[in-house]
């Protein structure tokens with residue numbers, strides 16, 4: 295009985311790890327944790343409203359909820375609201391889903407809880423996914439939007455923050471097995487290294503070379519080269535703020551939840567000490 299139970303748990307664990315590995319082809323960078331940093335959240339909110347709400351909505355979010363991250367009604371009105379919105383309004387957009395479909399081939403998802411949604415299928419942290427996704431866009435002339443992405447290949451979204459990030463060149467190196475046309479049964483596999491360079495305009499040059507005696511497995515490696523690395527560092531910092539904002543938005547009470555959790559644990563510890571001593575003193579005379 296116990297053995298069966300252990301077996302079932304082990305099976306469940308292997309299934310979940312397999313699911314993680316299946317979605318994440320490209321390794322995710324760790325997003326800096328800034329959900330408890332008001333200045334970061336405010337900067338993130340500003341970027342979100344200015345650059346993302348044109349296409350995406352965040353319909354479970356109201357502008358006046360931003361008071362929780364330290365903004366006043368006045369600040370919200372002056373720097374975040376455009377034509378005709380009120381502070382009590384929800385973060386919706388004017389673009390219709392039909393137009394979106396026509397322009398991008400797909401509807402931009404509502405971003406209210408994207409950080410949580412992504413944490414369900416893209417590994418432990420949705421924040422890591424968003425942080426990496428927003429930093430791995432590259433120009434690719436073969437795409438209708440002119441953009442492609444390393445963690446979301448053939449993505450329908452153009453790079454909304456490209457001016458902030460500045461021009462970059464991308465080099466990818468893929469090691470993959472090739473099917474030889476007249477390979478005999480049991481013949482050793484042949485491998486090829488494909489190096490693709492996308493220049494800052496998105497034009498690509500591909501170089502494929504056979505690799506003799508390769509004993510590893512298929513690999514994929516990508517490296518960006520920025521025209522201005524300092525600008526990219528600033529960009530990464532801004533994206534960290536934006537990511538923090540999106541993960542706060544997905545769960546605004548998360549810091550409170552952690553504080554309550556710690557409080558409950560402390561209470562239980564104290565309670566345990568009291569019951570333990572009480573138990574000892576009750577039984578003192580019985581023995």
Ligand code: HEC
Pocket residue numbers: 341342345346347348349350398400401402403405408424427428446448449450451452454455
């Ligand atoms: C020009 C319109 C447009 C803008 C501006 C835009 N997006 Fe998108 N976004 C899209 C579309 C379209 C998709 C759907 C892509 C697809 O499914 O291929 C998308 C998808 C996404 C996804 C989901 C990716 C996934 O893995 O499912 C995230 C996260 C996202 N956008 C974040 C942002 C953020 C953050 C901003 C602001 C910096 C932003 N977007 C600005 C059009 C836009």
